[in-house]
Amino acid sequence: MGVYDILKEWGVKNYRVIDRQAIKEITLGASILATGGGGDPDIGLLWAYKVLDEGKEIVMVDPMDVPDDILAASPACLGSALCLTEKPPSSKVLTIAIDALQKYMGKNLKATIPLECGGVNSILAYAAAGEYGVPVVDVDGMNRAFPELQMTSWVTHGVHASPTVSVDDRENITVIDTLDNDHVAEMIARKVAMAYGGISWVATYPMSGKELKETSILNSQSIAWEVGKAVFAAREKHADLIEEMLKALRQVRNVEGYKIFKGKIIDIGREFGSESTKGFTLGKIIMEGINEYKGSIAELNFQNEWLIVKVDGVVKCLPPDLIAVLDSETGEPIRTDIMKYGYRGTIVVLPAHERMRTPKGIETFGPRYFGYDLDYVPVEELNQR
Incomplete structure (x- = not known):
């Protein structure tokens, strides 16, 4: 079953196909909203380009169109941004993490969700969606980036980070399941990342479509996309980049x-x-x-x-x-x-x-x-x- 089969099964006719230009704009917008973190955006961007160049499609859907009973989760990296730059990943790390999470849950993912707004962690969800033939949902857990795993709207609204599967590029796998203790999940995941050499690749925050809609930052990817579009447009017309970005945020978020x-x-x-x-x-x-x-x-x-x-x-x-x-x-x-x-x-x-x-x-x-x-x-x- 591919992404369009899933959308047909859901009865979804309104969706957004993400091409190279869209990925470039979303990556820039997410990097701006990442509050100085989020890692090297070129890693996420090139990863998504690779998926598109292989002929796979990336499709984004509105969260309100996601059925209540499906399983979604976040593919992401966790650790030091500097270590990420020094240790670029193999192309298999997310596949290993997602496959291990699916095995542990006894259920296949039907959608991916970005963990945060960040040049890497936003775009990994797009790349993984293309790899698995599922949609990426227009949400995340922060609409910014934060350093610790439990720092999400999901946790503060009752969804938990467990189980989290953590892997490294040597294909070591660690399953972290602390039930509802998200702070302990963060501490263990951090220690695992350090044991791996400073960076790990995770599949985390498995949740239902119902939980996704009730606890996520809704339409956060569209916000990042509009911010990125505004900056690229300002460059072309030599306008004030900062003012154009702030104008886009007023329009898309009314803030x-x-x-x-x-x-x-x-x-x-x-x-x-x-x-x-x-x-x-x-x-x-x-x-x-x-x-x-x-x-x-x-x-x-x-x-x-x-x-x-x-x-x-x-x-x-x-x-x-x-x-x-x-x-x-x-x-x-x-x-x-x-x-x-x-x-x-x-x-x-x-x-x-x-x-x-x-x-x-x-x-x-x-x-x-x-x-x-x-x-x-x-x-x-x-x-x-």
């Missing part, structure tokens, strides 16, 4: 984003994916203002992704709200794993999706979880004062 700083990196403190950092890339950067921000200083802390930003000592954004540092000339995100002294960029902050802003969400991935002695304040309030 206001804020450009809060423009500057260059003058200091970096960073630790890469070691045992002492539990496989995360941790640190802080200092940016010196340029142009209209000359004389101001921005500080950004990160754990794989940007977490908190201050301008002249004043907090401008806290998790789960989004921070993006974008190249002012290209709109490309400056990721935490590639930034260097002297890089110039514009800092943009955005509201998290409402399904990420619940009390359970703030407890699970708000500022206090990351060790900051700060209560969560929405980015709109921080930047309208």
Whole structure:
């Protein structure tokens, strides 16, 4: 059974065929929304290109068209973004993980769902969908990227990460099943990734179509797609890349984003994916203002992704709200794993999706979880004062 047989069985006539241009646009948009993380987007992009070049089709469906009783799951990578760049995967890792999950569940996947918005983890779901002849669903678990497995709208709305299957490129397989204890699942998955050499490939968050619709960030891939389209269009007409991106977000999400700083990196403190950092890339950067921000200083802390930003000592954004540092000339995100002294960029902050802003969400991935002695304040309030 192929993807169109599945759509016929579901009675779905409205779907979107994802071609090379669409993948390129979605990858850029997802990378921007990935808050400095998400890994090297070229890995996800080339993976999806390979699937398309083999004549396989990638089709995206609206979540509301997914039957309640089907099984869906997320193929993804977990670990240090730097290790991912240094250890590019074989083409078999996701197949091994998905096959092992299907065997453990005793049921075949009928759809894939991106784990997060990220240059790798969004697009892996598209590539896997093409490989298995199933649709990819227009959802994810964050509409941004976060460093830990349990930091999703799925967990905060009652769906669990177990079972998770973790593999490496030597075809080692680990099945992690901690029932409803998602924090323990994260800790085990992290240790497994470290044992594998810093990066692992997972099939995770198996859920029903009903659970998918009730707990996901709905239409998150369309949001990323519109962001990517806007930046590519702005490049072609030499328009203001940042303003065009923010305009696209107003149209597709009806939210206001804020450009809060423009500057260059003058200091970096960073630790890469070691045992002492539990496989995360941790640190802080200092940016010196340029142009209209000359004389101001921005500080950004990160754990794989940007977490908190201050301008002249004043907090401008806290998790789960989004921070993006974008190249002012290209709109490309400056990721935490590639930034260097002297890089110039514009800092943009955005509201998290409402399904990420619940009390359970703030407890699970708000500022206090990351060790900051700060209560969560929405980015709109921080930047309208």
